[in-house]
Amino acid sequence: MMSDIEQPRLAIHYCPRCGWLTRAAWMAQEIGKTFEADLAEIALVPDDAGVFDVWLDAERVFCRAEVGDFPAPKTIKQHIRDRVAPARELGHSDR
Template sequence: MTSTRSPRIEIEYCTGCRWGLRAGWVAQELLVTFEAELGEVALVPGRQAGVFVVRLDGEAIFDRGRAGRFPELRELKQAIRDRVAPGRSLGHSERAVAVAGSTGEDRGGEEHGG
C-alpha cells in the first residue's frame, strides 16, 4: 500500500525535452528550503510535450505552458511558503524581489553570458 505525505510537491516534466535534471534541481532546492514543512516531493515524468508543472497538494502553482517560461526558483519558494509557512522569511530569496528592477535583473543577464 502506497501512502503520500502532505504537503506534497509534484513536479511534472517533459521527458522528451530532457527536463529531468531541471526538475530534480528544483526538487532538491525545495527540499533544502522546506525540509521541515514538506511531507513529500515527487518527480513525475510527463507524457505531454513541453510540460513543466509544479503542484502543491494537487493545485498547480506554476505551469510553464500558461506562463510561457520556466519558473524562477524565488517565485516557487514564495508561493510554497505562502501556503505551508506563511510567516516564514526566505532570507536572500525574498530580498531578491525587492532588488529586482534595479541591479537584480541586470545580473540575471550576466549569469547567462549576456
C-alpha cells in the same frame, strides 16, 4: 512543523522527451533545502510533451505553458512558504 498527515505533497511534472529531468531535479533540490521539514514529499513526475508544472497538493503553482518560461526557485519558494509556513522569512528569496 506540521504532522505528516497535514503536510502537503509537492510534485514537479516534467517532459522527459524534452530532457527536463535535470531541471526538475534541481528545482526539487532547491525546494527541499528550504522546506524539507514542511513537505510530506517532493515528487518528480514524468508527464506529457512540453510539460513543466509544479503542483502543491491539488493546486498548480506554476505552469510553463501559461508563463512561456521556466520558474525561478524564488517564485516557487514564495508560493510554498505562503501556504505551509507563512511566518518564515526566505532571506534573499524575499527581496
